[in-house]
Amino acid sequence: MSTVAPANKLSGLARTLIQEKLLSEVEANAIQAQANAASSLFITRLIQSKKLSALVIAETSAKAFGFPYFNLDAFNPDYLPPKKIDEKLMLSNRVLALQVRNNVLYVAISDPTNLHALDSVQFQMGMSLSPVVVEDDKLGRWIDKLIEASDTSMKSLDLGNDDYDLGGDDIEQEDVAQTQEVDDAPVVKFLNKMLLDAINMGASDLHFEPYEKFYRVRYRVDGILREITQPPLAIKDKLASRIKVISSMDISEKRIPQDGRMKLVLSKTRTIDFRVSTLPLINGEKIVMRILDP
Structure with missing residues (x-):
C-alpha cells in the first residue's frame, strides 16, 4: 500500500512546481512522503530524485514568488x-x-x-x-x-593577522613578564580580529561575556548589542588576562571591578584608543572595551 502523503501536506514549493507543470501531483506527493519520513526538506529530496535540476527549481520558484535569482x-x-x-x-x-x-x-x-x-x-x-x-x-x-x-x-583560534601593536598606555617594565605569560598567539590573534572587526563594523564598544556553559562576544552597533561569536569557553581566562595586562590592570585581581586604557596601533598614522572596564561575575570577568576614536 502506498505511503504517499496527502496533497494538503505538500510544501508551498511542491504546489508551485505542480502548477508550473514541472512535477505531477503523484510525483510531488511521493517526494513529500520521502521527505517527511526522513525528517528532511522537500527540496532536498527533490534534488536527490533528479527529476528537476537545481537551476530549474531555483529559477521557477524565484519567478513564482517574486524573489531575485542569484548565482x-x-x-x-x-x-x-x-x-x-x-x-x-x-x-x-x-x-x-x-x-x-x-x-x-x-x-x-x-x-x-x-x-x-x-x-x-x-x-x-x-x-x-x-x-x-x-x-x-x-x-x-x-x-x-x-x-x-x-x-x-x-x-x-588562529583567526587573523597579529601584526599590530597592541598595548596599554603605560606598561611598566615589571609587567613584561606578565604580558609574556598571557601572550598566547591564538589568544592574541583572536583578540586582534575582534577589535579590527568591531572597528570595521563601526561598533562603539565590545562586550566579552562569560556564562556557565558558553562564552560570547557582542558588539554595540547603532546602539544595539549584537552577538558576533561564541568562542570556546576555555579561552575566557586567558583572554581576560591578556586584555587586563595590555590595559595596565592588575592581572591577579579578579574580585573587584577595574578600569584601564589601551591602544591599537594600526599604522604609523592611525592609532585607536580604548577604555576598558572589568566586572567580576559568578562565571568569570565580563569585559567591556569602548572604542574612543574609531
Whole structure:
C-alpha cells in the first residue's frame, strides 16, 4: 500500500512546481512522503530524485514568488558578514547570510516558501532581510564550507593577522613578564580580529561575556548589542588576562571591578584608543572595551 502523503501536506514549493507543470501531483506527493519520513526538506529530496535540476527549481520558484535569482558562483566571500547564522538553523533550513548593506541582511535560500527559516533568521540577526533564491546544491556546498571553516578556526583560534601593536598606555617594565605569560598567539590573534572587526563594523564598544556553559562576544552597533561569536569557553581566562595586562590592570585581581586604557596601533598614522572596564561575575570577568576614536 502506498505511503504517499496527502496533497494538503505538500510544501508551498511542491504546489508551485505542480502548477508550473514541472512535477505531477503523484510525483510531488511521493517526494513529500520521502521527505517527511526522513525528517528532511522537500527540496532536498527533490534534488536527490533528479527529476528537476537545481537551476530549474531555483529559477521557477524565484519567478513564482517574486524573489531575485542569484548565482552563488558569482558571490565574493569577502562580503560575508562577521556574524553568522546559527549553524543548526543554516543546516536545517538551508539558509545563508550573504551580505549586509544599509542595515539590510541579504540571505540566500533555495526554498522561498520556507517562511519559518526567514522568520528565525530575522529574529536571530535582528535585521531586515532581503532574500535571494539560489540553487540548492550550491547553497549546500557554501553552508558546508562555511561550517567547516568555522570549526577549524574555532579549534585553533588562529583567526587573523597579529601584526599590530597592541598595548596599554603605560606598561611598566615589571609587567613584561606578565604580558609574556598571557601572550598566547591564538589568544592574541583572536583578540586582534575582534577589535579590527568591531572597528570595521563601526561598533562603539565590545562586550566579552562569560556564562556557565558558553562564552560570547557582542558588539554595540547603532546602539544595539549584537552577538558576533561564541568562542570556546576555555579561552575566557586567558583572554581576560591578556586584555587586563595590555590595559595596565592588575592581572591577579579578579574580585573587584577595574578600569584601564589601551591602544591599537594600526599604522604609523592611525592609532585607536580604548577604555576598558572589568566586572567580576559568578562565571568569570565580563569585559567591556569602548572604542574612543574609531
